[in-house]
Amino acid sequence: MKYYIVAGEASGDLHASNLMKALKARDPEADFRCWGGDLMQAEGGDLVKHYKEMSFMGFWEVFVHLNAILRNIRICETDILLYEPDVLILVDYPGFNLRIAEFAKSNHIKVCYYISPQIWAWKKGRIKKIKRDVDEMMVILPFEEKFYAEQGMKVNYVGHPLLDAVSKDLHDSDEVKQFRSQHGFDDREIIALLPGSRKQEITALLPQMLKMVALFPQYQFAVSVVSWQPKSLYEKYIKDTPVKMVEGSAYPLLANAKAAIVTSGTATLETAMIGTPEVVCYAGNELSYLIAKQLIHGINYISLVNLIMDKKVVTELIQHDYNTQHLQEELVAITEDEANVARIKDEYRQLYALLGDGSASAKAAEVVINLAKR
Numbered sequence: 208m209k210y211y212i213v214a215g216e217a218s219g220d221l222h223a224s225n226l227m228k229a230l231k232a233r234d235p236e237a238d239f240r241c242w243g244g245d246l247m248q249a250e251g252g253d254l255v256k257h258y259k260e261m262s263f264m265g266f267w268e269v270f271v272h273l274n275a276i277l278r279n280i281r282i283c284e285t286d287i288l289l290y291e292p293d294v295l296i297l298v299d300y301p302g303f304n305l306r307i308a309e310f311a312k313s314n315h316i317k318v319c320y321y322i323s324p325q326i327w328a329w330k331k332g333r334i335k336k337i338k339r340d341v342d343e344m345m346v347i348l349p350f351e352e353k354f355y356a357e358q359g360m361k362v363n364y365v366g367h368p369l370l371d372a373v374s375k376d377l378h379d380s381d382e383v384k385q386f387r388s389q390h391g392f393d394d395r396e397i398i399a400l401l402p403g404s405r406k407q408e409i410t411a412l413l414p415q416m417l418k419m420v421a422l423f424p425q426y427q428f429a430v431s432v433v434s435w436q437p438k439s440l441y442e443k444y445i446k447d448t449p450v451k452m453v454e455g456s457a458y459p460l461l462a463n464a465k466a467a468i469v470t471s472g473t474a475t476l477e478t479a480m481i482g483t484p485e486v487v488c489y490a491g492n493e494l495s496y497l498i499a500k501q502l503i504h505g506i507n508y509i510s511l512v513n514l515i516m517d518k519k520v521v522t523e524l525i526q527h528d529y530n531t532q533h534l535q536e537e538l539v540a541i542t543e544d545e546a547n548v549a550r551i552k553d554e555y556r557q558l559y560a561l562l563g564d565g566s567a568s569a570k571a572a573e574v575v576i577n578l579a580k581r
Contacts, residue, residue, distance in 0.1 A: 366563020
């Protein structure tokens with residue numbers, strides 16, 4: 208069968224690639240055309256456009272790039288019609304994908320949505336479009352199934368796909384064991400810095416993270432860098448520091464780190480699953496922040512860790528709270544306060560138990576294939 212998949216960011220690329228792997232196991236004739244990234248391409252997807260060309264976050268940023276976004280939507284719509292898929296699979300990325308879902312439905316193309324938009328946090332009105340345009344919704348957070356049921360829509364809870372990506376045996380792998388020697392680390396503990404994958408996140412968040420280097424000389428610091436961003440983007444901030452740049456998967460870095468400073472997003476949950484104490488941060492355009500603050504109601508957290516647990520497990524430093532003093536205080540709390548570190552790790556274990564049984568990709572593949580055959 209023919210599958211057209213649209214993912215617009217790094218986490219979507221990861222989860223879509225694992226879904227593709229599960230689909231191939233069930234459908235040896237599977238053919239994929241996709242918008243996504245390197246991981247989807249490695250699984251055999253015919254890549255139309257890389258997400259690095261379409262990943263914009265924040266109201267102001269979307270407004271500035273609106274023409275490019277609309278142009279991409281038109282390109283995607285035309286390409287879907289030419290490809291004639293048996294099913295369209297949309298992965299998160301709601302601003303773009305809900306437009307594509309509407310177009311596909313009007314052209315009698317079956318639509319699966321994998322990883323629900325966070326309509327429980329804001330834009331709850333989108334439920335009408337989802338009911339109208341999406342044939343099968345697959346949700347990954349334990350409370351989302353109940354939320355949709357209350358809105359009169361039956362969905363498929365498949366568990367969190369990160370359980371398919373983060374191995375329980377990660378700490379025992381050769382990649383983790385050889386990490387320090389391969390990257391030239393000394394015997395000091397490591398602090399991992401994860402400034403996000405978008406240029407706007409890196410420029411907004413990395414400089415503040417790097418201020419911790421001089422304040423904590425007893426540790427060595429490493430920045431997780433993404434391959435699709437130019438090294439010069441990181442080097443202009445890191446050049447006068449002893450900080451190392453680590454490219455590729457952040458998992459070995461996190462598994463070797465005593466603590467981490469992590470930009471809000473999927474990485475916060477990955478860090479928790481690996482068991483590394485973290486402080487979560489986010490700062491962006493002031494206008495975008497003010498608009499979001501007015502629109503988001505009914506939630507008290509932004510990190511997936513705290514949202515899923517429905518309590519403060521890790522500290523979140525957002526916008527004006529993301530400053531040198533607060534970051535220094537919280538880094539002390541997750542490196543030197545043994546009772547706090549023990550609490551965090553215990554709650555990480557509880558979080559892990561809430562995420563499902565580790566077969567999200569397989570369950571999602573079954574939903575997709577059943578829809579395609581229906």
